[in-house]
Amino acid sequence: MKKQNRDLDPFHKALKMILSELGKAEEKFPTFPDDLIHAVGIMTEEAGEAMREAIDWEYPKEQNAPAEVLDRLAMETAQTGAMAIRTLVKVLEFWDRQTVSHETRGE
Numbered sequence: 001m002k003k004q005n006r007d008l009d010p011f012h013k014a015l016k017m018i019l020s021e022l023g024k025a026e027e028k029f030p031t032f033p034d035d036l037i038h039a040v041g042i043m044t045e046e047a048g049e050a051m052r053e054a055i056d057w058e059y060p061k062e063q064n065a066p067a068e069v070l071d072r073l074a075m076e077t078a079q080t081g082a083m084a085i086r087t088l089v090k091v092l093e094f095w096d097r098q099t100v101s102h103e104t105r106g107e
Contacts, residue, residue: 014078014081017074017075017078017081018078018081018082018085019082020078021075021078021079021081021082022081022082022085022086024082025079025082025083025086026086032086032089032090033090034090036087036090036091036094039086039087039090040087042083042086042087043080043083043084043086043087046076046079046080046082046083047080049076049079049080050073050076050077050079050080052076053069053072053073053076054073056069056072056073057069057070057073
């Protein structure tokens with residue numbers, strides 16, 4: 001983890017990491033799915049990667065150094081947060097342009 005992040009409290013450190021990952025993701029993948037199933041799928045994929053690191057933390061393997069596992073878990077969790085923001089933005093975009101309720105959409 002970068003030295004400048006060590007001076008922040010955990011909440012602000014987490015936000016800084018999430019926003020950093022968000023910037024990287026938007027640069028690498030400027031578009032994000034317009035359908036909510038795929039948007040949530042991307043977020044879920046990141047959460048699954050975080051879960052894998054959490055499992056490695058709780059059930060250590062000899063080749064995994066604890067600090068490396070925590071670094072990877074922090075990064076995957078920050079990436080999940082970044083994808084949660086991108087997904088929430090899509091949800092809000094749908095909400096803003098919704099002209100009919102979800103219940104009447106299929107009629």
